[in-house]
Amino acid sequence: MRILRLITFAALPLALVAAAFLPRVERPASQAIADIGPAASTGAMVNLALPAYGTRITADSQYGDHVGPHNLADGRTDTGLGCWFSRDHTPLPCAVTFTFAHTERIRGLRLYQAVWSGSMYHTRDFAVEVSSNGTEWTRIATGSLPDQNGAHCDVACDATGRYLRVVVLTSYIAFQTCGFAEIEIAGERPVAFGSARLLLNGVAPTISRDFAESAFAFAGPGAQALVERVRGVLTVSLIGGETASLVLPVAVGDTAGEALASMEVTEGSGVRAVFAAGGARRSLALGPN
Structure with missing residues (x-):
């Protein structure tokens, strides 16, 4: 950059x-x-999750509209009202999907643990996958989040795709299944001077x-x-x-x-x-x- x-x-x-x-x-x-x-040309890192870049965020499951996947790019990492929560008793795996406006080069992610009472809606293990068409997926990374409100995990990668999804594989509580407070996606954009x-x-x-x-x-x-x-x-x-x-x-x-x-x-x-x-x-x- x-x-x-x-x-x-x-x-x-x-x-x-x-x-x-x-x-x-x-x-x-x-x-x-x-x-x-x-x-001259080089690259700059931007947060591709932001709606300013034309990105749409969807989820396989959500507890309600007020804790929907749009909260994953609102900048809030310290309140449950800024989180995405799955429905209770959601079967795993469960994914949140980012659809970009164009094919993007993805260089890494930062994921924030959901914020709620105790271990409720806390994600444990997850995988990151990309796709060019939204149907065929390639796994590019895996990771785990600690059982702590607002804790974050950084994932390095180097991949391209029009779609990216974070798949929750396991959670800390089966009843209040999973969630995230925020997901930041580092994308490399060309820069010309x-x-x-x-x-x-x-x-x-x-x-x-x-x-x-x-x-x-x-x-x-x-x-x-x-x-x-x-x-x-x-x-x-x-x-x-x-x-x-x-x-x-x-x-x-x-x-x-x-x-x-x-x-x-x-x-x-x-x-x-x-x-x-x-x-x-x-x-x-x-x-x-």
Whole structure:
């Protein structure tokens, strides 16, 4: 999974002074930072159980609508009102099935034990199965939950499927048979990064000075910054009262957007920001003096 991070570094505001004595070279700023954001792809983990991804959840059995399978993706793990419970005396095996909007790559699950009085509705042993058509199933993992309200169990796997089901094999009490408080499904979605753009005070700057092809003085409306590039890392030094932003187009699956990391320099202070790129990883490091 690739993300934007904030890291603290020391300030170097005096770097702006040196730039004033260097030869002036005009050219678009995009040329200077073209190597920071080449298009790249990687993977991001999302919870495929959530209805936001178009997932439907059904169960072979349920005690009532208020404790139906929809509760398995409501984020509640500490109350019986947020659980799925089977009907009493449900014969095992009993399954809850997740139907995805598309075929998904599944990398793991986290299952939370049901929450009720004593061992009621507590699941013991379970299996995880996937299918491409909803009729033919392949078992990819098994596990067990302790007899404790809200306890969780992590299951690692690597499989693809349009359908996933968790099959309860045994329980702690035959009468109040089985249940779960929550089931999280880690799915890997493709992530694409576009080229990064550096903004000063919200405007794309121009390069006013260039020396040794490794450092640049940027200028925008009322903004100044010295940018140094060493082995793919851009270091930006700003004067007080200015704002620098790094805009990075990001697409996760079918959803596109922009990741924005920015900083604002208060009057009289200096800040050094480091924009680093390595493969598909992008980071913005900021720190006041």
